[in-house]
Amino acid sequence: MKLLLKLLLTCFKFNVHNTAMDTVICKLEQRFAKHAEICSDFTCLDPRQFSKPLPTTALFKLSKVLGLENTSILREEFLDFTKKWDKLKLNLPEVYESYRSDEENELPELDLECLQKMS
Ligand SMILES: *[C@@H]1O[C@H](CO)[C@@H](O)[C@H](O)[C@H]1NC(C)=O
DSSP: OOOHHHHHHHHHHHHHHHHHHHHHHHHHHHHHHHHHHHHHHHTTTSGGGGGGOTTTTTTTTHHHHTTOOHHHHHHHHHHHHHHHHHHHHHHHHHHHHHHHHHHTTTTTTOOOOHHHHOO
């Protein structure tokens, strides 16, 4: 009898746990579904996606957030940017180099001995 009670109690706990988990998962899905469109828009901004064609419905939510009447302006600018991306990204290290040479004298000396002791 005691064992059966224990088994029933365990079963009850599992059921409560599963119901709670189902509710949590359902709520998460609802939340994500609400933001799926803006998440997809952000995915388009990933340079790894630039080579893929931009879906006709893309950037709708982002345009709305930016207060634009429609997607045409953002779409045009975005496509122009993606076309130039290969050249733009090549300039980045050079830009950093030019900043470095300007600031070189202002940078504090690194205490290498101290760093080696710490590692
Ligand atoms: C999109 O909006 C711009 C103004 O923001 C407007 O000039 C243009 O005609 C609109 N295009 C379409 C297809 O509605």
